Amino acid sequence: MATLLHVVRSAVAPVTRTRTFRAVAPRALPPVERALARLTRGRFQLSAVLVPSLVLHTTGARSGEPRDTYLMYTPLGAGRLVVAGTSFARDRHPAWTYNLLAHPDAAVSIRGRRYPVRATLVEDDAERDAVWERIEAQWPGYRAYERDSGRVVRLFRLERAGRPV
Template identity: 75%
Template sequence: MAGGGRTRGCEHWSGVRDRTAHRAAGAQPAPRASGASHQNPALPRGRSPPAPPVERFFAALSGGRVQLSAVLVPSLVLHTTGARSGLIRDVPLMYTPDGQGRAIVAGTNFAGERHPAWTTNLLAHPDAAITVRGRRMLVHATVIPDDERETVWARIEAQWPGYRAYERESHRTVRLFRLQPVLRHAATAGWEPDPTE
């Protein structure tokens, strides 16, 4: 998961860079990533994950769509509905398995001062979808309650040691979500992402 010895994770998979700023800098947007994602073994014990500057470098080159640490930990693509636009937004994230098919994702945003946009989207529209190893499924997101945060962080750091350093450096409470697979969304049965987005 996600946060040298700093770690980056479930941003878990997190923190897509501002594409507008990226393009304004003269960089070309990276080709749209495929929705398919593959799952990889957890980071071996004793091996340090890439330092944040390295992650930021790859994120900048790819417009936020390539995460170096994604090759080291389980990965997914999260499909959310934009809080303001109502459009479908895709973001690659790292995640921590939580049993019974559930996944935990953390909005570390490279220790940035602001919460990543995808976390705001989930707060506004908790019904979402994920693609894992080429398989797409509907999920319902819930915020990890305060009394579970320590336990969840321990689970995350068992997979990605030191990841919580991102929270300390950001001086904010990182949003943690549990993604629960569902057969259909109660309010939006049949919801499908727009393939043109």
């Protein structure tokens, strides 16, 4: 099964790096993910068909309001995972990264189970390279988003900070 999934990811990944996908996906995918979340009580995400996916629950950096973002994640083991602020290779960092910088205590929902987490920005170059290797083992070519965006993509390590809520 893991080999089949890797083959499918390798076939689909190049499509996600096309101009068309990058133009359409940021507008089309979030409403679809929200609708599926409502229908399944958060137990199913479309993106989870291909990659581990979560809902990141943050506090708005400026507004202080709760914010939810659907993201791919890469497991690091021992209750840790990493998320990348690629934003479909846009030239600006996604809002959720500002939220984590301002309010690192957040939560994630994975298959309908919510966990508190603490976010840490991955800044060390050697650690960033190691994290990117793990991400690309899961989704081939994902770092191309960083190169194409013209910015250093923010990587956040999320560590579980308690029991499911």
